[in-house]
Amino acid sequence: MSPSFPKSYKVACSNCNLRELCMPMGLSEAELRYIDEMVGSRRKVPRGDPLFTHGDPFKALYAIRTGFFKTTVTAQDGRDQVTGFQMAGEVVGLDGIVHDRHTCDAIALEDSEVCVMPYDELEALSREVTALQNHVHKIMSREIVRDQSMMLLLGSMRAEERLAAFLLNLVQRLHARGFSPLELVLRMTREEIGSYLGLKLETVSRMFSKFAEQGIVEVRQRHVRILDTVALQQLVSQHHPE
């Protein structure tokens, strides 16, 4: 590894601490430099602001550097549903590719910063760098698999199972980013959790209370401490008997 200082304050992909999360492995120096070049700019998104909204022309994918986002889809009648929560190292914007317009909203749940990857440049570069092409495909495929497991959750799990799965998924992802696997601070409201899980906010609140009563978690507002991971896992995998 031959270190080279970045030309400016701007952090380059080549020495970004999220590299193993959002970059393919085993790139050459030259390839990394190309990618640095493609990821032209950063963009700060203050809490509550949209990174993009449905209808916006699609121009780029965004890798989250810091912060936390939710994505929501909106039905014709105006009601919307949270389709995901994204954290550092994850990519948003894939929905826009089909129709050259975004079909969902991405809203920052805390002050955030994203790396802008102009789509045409990304396509061009991934024609040159096989590892990047493969990486992009894997990211899209991962999203498809994730969405399908959400369909399973929404279609066949009960409230407590959904919330248990949600908590486990969150801590697992946070753990992969160096945080505690037993403690987390929720960045979203009960209503947003409910929307994501196909439940009403009151139900989410009730399930939290229930878990707390059973000694599975400790809940103080948005601060959650997991006391019994195994119990949560059993809740998820023990669907109501056939």
Added chain:
Amino acid sequence: MSPSFPKSYKVACSNCNLRELCMPMGLSEAELRYIDEMVGSRRKVPRGDPLFTHGDPFKALYAIRTGFFKTTVTAQDGRDQVTGFQMAGEVVGLDGIVHDRHTCDAIALEDSEVCVMPYDELEALSREVTALQNHVHKIMSREIVRDQSMMLLLGSMRAEERLAAFLLNLVQRLHARGFSPLELVLRMTREEIGSYLGLKLETVSRMFSKFAEQGIVEVRQRHVRILDTVALQQLVSQHHPE
């Protein structure tokens, strides 16, 4: 257009009648020939048989030439859920890219035939043919958007809204393939519809009966005739008031 006879009985992409469904537009002769070459083989899948199942090593994407498929995901505890129904011109197998293994099952609901597109060859060729690269990305993005609208359906719609949306989606896709927009033959059981929509088969049956009573559809087993498309559309877009 300079016609050239295929070397064998094997139908080539270049003169497949599904071309506009599964191929990018505006390809050159040479590019089309490359694609013909990549789509090496066909595979027949008899009704009830799997095209692939979860755990199978991922080697190829499959374009459906004839027939009808369902895809299902399976939870740890063994319960599964239908995540989609696919018809001619649609692509299955995208789930396998992330982990080099399929994560869902694809089962033929009628005798079917698919075009096998070996994934490494597809990747290689889409590095050469920009239109193909773009096409593959759009297909994946479309799948993501579709899955997210299913999440909306499963998370926020009631039984009758779900079934209405399902029927409208089916006839719309069939219509795009030259079939009647008012009549369809379901290729799946009530249970499979229910699994897809997050409902029990009895509920699906009841909703069919209810629609029939209201004069919205005519149902005889798997044969469905739509009498009032507008009513169905209104059902979908009129979520229960907030």
Added chain:
DNA sequence: CGCACAGTTGATCACCGTCAATGAAAGTGG
């Protein structure tokens, strides 16, 4: 300090799941 918002908890109810019985269709083998 007060106001808006987020969260909790209780009472009631509706939708849909469950259980069960029946009927229709389709495939099977004599």
Added chain:
DNA sequence: CCACTTTCATTGACGGTGATCAACTGTGCG
């Protein structure tokens, strides 16, 4: 070709889960 079995579909009665409505509490920010 017709009994037989199996699968699929319909319908009814009942109950449970989670939605709805409502009141109250806690928290953070201006």
